Amino acid sequence: LSSEEEDSENEDVFRKKYPKPSQVGSGQNLESENLIDETSDIEDLLKEEEDYKEENNYSTETLGDLKWKEELSRKAAEAFLRQQQATPNLLKLIYGTVTEDNEEEGDTQEELGGLFHVSQPDGGCKHKADSLDCSRFFVEAPHDWDLEEVMNSIKDCFVTGKWEDDK
């Protein structure tokens, strides 16, 4: 994705999430726009903010208009940080590492008596490089499907389960 496309997409998301800016107030809009600049992970942030909006509606009734606006930016920033720590950033995990092969590992090898190389045992990375080329995703830690609660965890995937209201 080029950065332009991403920007426009972000704006789309923004508009969708805030169809009526007048309801929310201009202060919050400004704040969240600042945060867009700071981070690319806008979706999570907006989600968090929505949660907080509900809480704050409650305080609006009790404490007045200005009070909740003050708290908002700090809360949003904190929520964002918490979110960042809690969920690993998949984008970084996938694209962050160097995937092309790293050159010249031989340089670090020791020499014995100026004649023999010490062959280092394969590290984890090397092991992966020569392992089996297979697209199947094998289950490493299977659930116990005889347990009632495990069976219930996929109950709504079936037509026999609960349906959403809109269907």
Add this chain to the structure above:
Amino acid sequence: MATQEHCLSYAGCNFLRQRLVLSTLSGRPVKIRKIRSRDDNPGLRDFEASFIRLLDKITNGSRIEINQTGTTLYYQPGLLYGGFVEHDCSVLRSIGYYLESLLCLAPFMKHPLKIVLRGVTNDQVDPSVDVLKATALPLLKQFGIDGESFELKIVRRGMPPGGGGEVVFSCPIRKVLKPIQLTDPGKIKRIRGMAYSVRVSPQMANRIVDSARSILNKFIPDIYIYTDHMKGVNSGKSPGFGLSLVAETTNGTFLSAELASNPQGQGTAVLPEDLGRNCARLLLEEIYRGGCVDSTNQSLALLFMTLGQQDVSKVLLGPLSPYTIEFLRHLKSFFQIMFKIETKPCGEELKGGDKVLMTCVGVGFSSLSKTLK
């Protein structure tokens, strides 16, 4: 697209197929070094050599250089040609190993591909031809690859170690692929399956069916598992049996699971009852992972999203498999495409584990081989 940029360099034999496939599609040459260089038996194996020969058959003008020990491979892709091809696959891997890559390449041939593949149809490692037929073909249809000639036919079954199976795959060509918006998998409306047995008692398949049903019936009543007992020349050279299960949702998503018996002379004998029950549990695992594409076909969906028109494509996936993660990295190096990746936590819903929403804009790929008519 065919600008001869510097060739990409990798180490190790893992992910060989996706590297060669992406190299062929992007036109960028690729060099793979240190293929099992520290192994007692270094270099490319028979099944990889067979895969390279297959690539050579379906392309025109590919240059392949392998050093004497087989530890270094240089591949300069030619143009995808297609036409009628026959190929004897190595029995070390199943036909699925070869077919997965053919599914990626077939829509972009100059002439529609019709290929006869011989070898092992079902084994314990690769996706079997039954599963690919039931899951990958409907997935390709979502991208607009469809028609009468789009077919995967299992003529003979062959189990390892002997093989002797045969399938015919034919695929029409497409100038452009449709972008997809698969964000809601819907609900599972039925489960279908195929219990096969070759060179063993036909009763094996029935025993598998009964045990698999005993688990799946707790979730949904609409289950039908076909039994397929091939005889004579159609049953290949080795005995064996197995089961593949596919769950179909209201929105046309297919989730699959499969198991096969141990090859003759390897490991202990597997009871068909155990195999049926374990396969049913694997299907439940796959449903728990969920998403709009099952875990074996994740990379196929992502590839066609990348190659689609210059439009936004979205797909909801279960957890990404290691193979898919590496594929995403390769897509970035070959096509400069990065996906937008958002995690969708499962929350309170009883719909299995966390999901991942993948979004990208296609590169507007049109096959080079078709412009040179």
